[in-house]
Amino acid sequence: MTTRTTADPCWYKDAVIYETHVKAFFDGNGDGIGDFAGLTEKLDYLETLGVNCLWLLPFFPSPLRDDGYDIADYCGVHPSYGTLHDFQLFLEEAHRRDIAVLVELVVNHTSDQHPWFQRARRAPRGSPERDFYVWSDTDQKYAGTRIIFTDTERSNWTWDPVAGAFYWHRFFSHQPDLNFDNPRVVEEIEAAMGFWLDLGVDGFRLDAIPYLVERDGTSCENLPETHAVVRRLRASLDRHAPGCVLLAEANQWPEDVRPYFGEGDECHMAFHFPVMPRIFMALRMESAEPIIDIMKRTPAIPPSCQWALFLRNHDELTLEMVSEEERAYMNLAYARDPQARVNVGIRRRLAPLVENGLRRIELLNGLLFSLPGTPVVYYGDEIGMGDDVRRSDRDGVRTPMQWTGDASAGFSRQPPENLYSPPVSDPVYGAAAVNVEAQLRDRSSLLHWMRNMIRLRKQFRVFGRGSIEFLPVTNAKILAFVRRWEGDTILCVANLSRHAQPAAIDLAAFAGLTPVEMLGYTPFPAIGGLPYMLALGGYGFYWFELRRDP
Ligand code: NOJ
Ligand code: CA
Numbered sequence: 001m002t003t004r005t006t007a008d009p010c011w012y013k014d015a016v017i018y019e020t021h022v023k024a025f026f027d028g029n030g031d032g033i034g035d036f037a038g039l040t041e042k043l044d045y046l047e048t049l050g051v052n053c054l055w056l057l058p059f060f061p062s063p064l065r066d067d068g069y070d071i072a073d074y075c076g077v078h079p080s081y082g083t084l085h086d087f088q089l090f091l092e093e094a095h096r097r098d099i100a101v102l103v104e105l106v107v108n109h110t111s112d113q114h115p116w117f118q119r120a121r122r123a124p125r126g127s128p129e130r131d132f133y134v135w136s137d138t139d140q141k142y143a144g145t146r147i148i149f150t151d152t153e154r155s156n157w158t159w160d161p162v163a164g165a166f167y168w169h170r171f172f173s174h175q176p177d178l179n180f181d182n183p184r185v186v187e188e189i190e191a192a193m194g195f196w197l198d199l200g201v202d203g204f205r206l207d208a209i210p211y212l213v214e215r216d217g218t219s220c221e222n223l224p225e226t227h228a229v230v231r232r233l234r235a236s237l238d239r240h241a242p243g244c245v246l247l248a249e250a251n252q253w254p255e256d257v258r259p260y261f262g263e264g265d266e267c268h269m270a271f272h273f274p275v276m277p278r279i280f281m282a283l284r285m286e287s288a289e290p291i292i293d294i295m296k297r298t299p300a301i302p303p304s305c306q307w308a309l310f311l312r313n314h315d316e317l318t319l320e321m322v323s324e325e326e327r328a329y330m331n332l333a334y335a336r337d338p339q340a341r342v343n344v345g346i347r348r349r350l351a352p353l354v355e356n357g358l359r360r361i362e363l364l365n366g367l368l369f370s371l372p373g374t375p376v377v378y379y380g381d382e383i384g385m386g387d388d389v390r391r392s393d394r395d396g397v398r399t400p401m402q403w404t405g406d407a408s409a410g411f412s413r414q415p416p417e418n419l420y421s422p423p424v425s426d427p428v429y430g431a432a433a434v435n436v437e438a439q440l441r442d443r444s445s446l447l448h449w450m451r452n453m454i455r456l457r458k459q460f461r462v463f464g465r466g467s468i469e470f471l472p473v474t475n476a477k478i479l480a481f482v483r484r485w486e487g488d489t490i491l492c493v494a495n496l497s498r499h500a501q502p503a504a505i506d507l508a509a510f511a512g513l514t515p516v517e518m519l520g521y522t523p524f525p526a527i528g529g530l531p532y533m534l535a536l537g538g539y540g541f542y543w544f545e546l547r548r549d550p
Helices: 036-041 043-049 084-096 115-122 183-199 224-240 254-261 275-285 289-296 324-334 358-370 436-441 446-459
Strands: 017-020 053-056 100-105 157-160 165-168 203-206 245-248 269-271 306-310 374-378 467-470 478-485 488-495 501-505 514-517 532-536 541-547
Touching: 036 043, 036 084, 043 084, 043 446, 084 100, 084 183, 100 183, 183 224, 203 224, 224 245, 224 254, 254 269, 275 289, 275 306, 275 324, 275 358, 289 467, 358 374, 358 446, 358 488, 358 541, 436 446, 478 501, 488 501, 488 532, 532 541
Parallel strands: 017 053, 017 374, 053 100, 100 203, 203 245, 245 269, 269 306, 306 374
Antiparallel strands: 157 165, 467 478, 478 488, 488 541, 501 532, 514 541
C-alpha cells in the first residue's frame, strides 16, 4: 500500500483537482488507447501544472456503453488501460509527488453485464440474489420520478425477459440500479471501497448519489434512506482509512445538496452544480447578479466540509439546476447550434463556449480559483482544447489530450484513425494549433497563465478555507467580494463586461488597509473613507491582498 505524506485531515480544502480519463490522457503502450503507463509518464506534467489531486473517471472492467460508468467488476482495471499492477505503480508515483488520487465509486448502478445482474435475473423471486436490483411487475411504479437521459430513455423501467419482470434504472437501460434496501448490496459496496483504500487511494467521487433508494409517492431523489446509506459508507471509510474523502456528485439545488454533507458525517465535498451555469450566465449577461444570487442561496456547510467548483467536466454542461427561463437563455447564448445540445445540457468545452476568447477563459478560471471551494480543472481546458459536437453522446468533449502538433496529437504512436477517438481536427482547436508542447515554449500561453494562477492560489490558504462576503459596487457589471481566513483578507474584483468599466466599491470596513495586487505584488492606493475607485479592462479581474503594512 502507498500513502501520501500529508497529515492535514482537511487537505482537500487546499487542493486543486484535475479531472481526467485514463484512456484520454496518454497512450503508453502504443495501442491507440490511453493507459496507466501513459498517465504515469505524464505525472511530471501534472506536477508542474501544480495540481495536487487527480480525479480519475471509471477505469474498471466494463462493456463501455457509458464510458465505464457501466461497471462489470468493481475491483479490477479494464485491460485496455493496463493491469492492477500498473495502477499501483501509477499510485505510488502520484503519491511520491504528493498528488492525491480520487477514483470513482459508481454506487447507484452497475452494467447489465455485471455478474450480480446476470445472477439476479436468473435467481428466484424474493431471493437475496434477485434482490440486488430493483424489480417490478409493472412499469408504473415510482411514476413521479424524472428521466435523466431524456435523449435516449423513455422510461426508468426496462422489461427483462429472463427475469420476467421490469428492472429500475435512472440512467441507460443497460445500467440497472442496485437495490440499497438489501443490506448485502451495501456490504458489497463497502467491500469495493475497502479494496481501493487498501491499495492507497485517497478517496472516491460518489457517482449519482441522490438516487440510491426509491419510495412510492416521492421523486425517488435525496430520500432520508439514501442519506442513511451515505452515512454508512462514510463511517466505513473513516474506520478503514481516516483522511480519505468522499466527493458527492449530487446534481441538485443547493438546499438539497447541503444534506449530503450531513453533520460532517456524510461527504467531505460535494460539487456545487447550480453555481456553474450561473457563472456562464453572468458572463453573457454582463451582470454579477446570477453569481451573487446563487451564492446567497447556498447554505453554510459544516466546518470539515468543502464545495467542489468546476466550469466544465466530461458530461454536458448541465442545465438541470436552472429555471426554464434561464435554460432558454443559456441555450440561446451558448448552444444556438442544436447539435451542441444533449439531454438537458450543452456538450461543449470551455474554450469553444466562449468563442476561444482568452480573456474570458482567464476570467472564468479566475472565478473558479477564487470563489469558495476546491477547484476542479477538466483535462485539456488548461490549454484551451476544443470539442466536436458531431460525435455521439458526450464523446466530443472526451477526445485525446493534445500534447504535440502531430496528426495523433502526440497522444499515441498510432495514426489518428487507430485511436480510441480521433483528436479534434479543426483549424482553430486542432492539435496543430492547440497543444502542450507549443504552449510550454510560449511564455504567454494559457498553459503558463494557468500554472501561474494555480501556484498563486496554493500560496494562500484563504482561497480554500476562507469566508466570502459580497461587496456593494455601483456598477452591476462588476463582481466584488472579499475572502477572509485567520489573518488574511483577499479582495477579488471581476469585470463581467467585454468593455472597460469603472467600479466604486464600498470598502469602508477596510479603511486604512492597502490593496496589493497579487500577480505583480504592486501596492495600490490605501483604502480611505470614500468608495474605492478602480478601472477594469474588458473581462479584467484583480486579486488584492489587503495589507496593513504593504
Ligand atoms: C454521472 C456521470 O458523470 C455520467 O458521465 C454518467 O453517464 C452518469 N453518472 C451515469 O453513471
Ligand atoms: Ca494504450
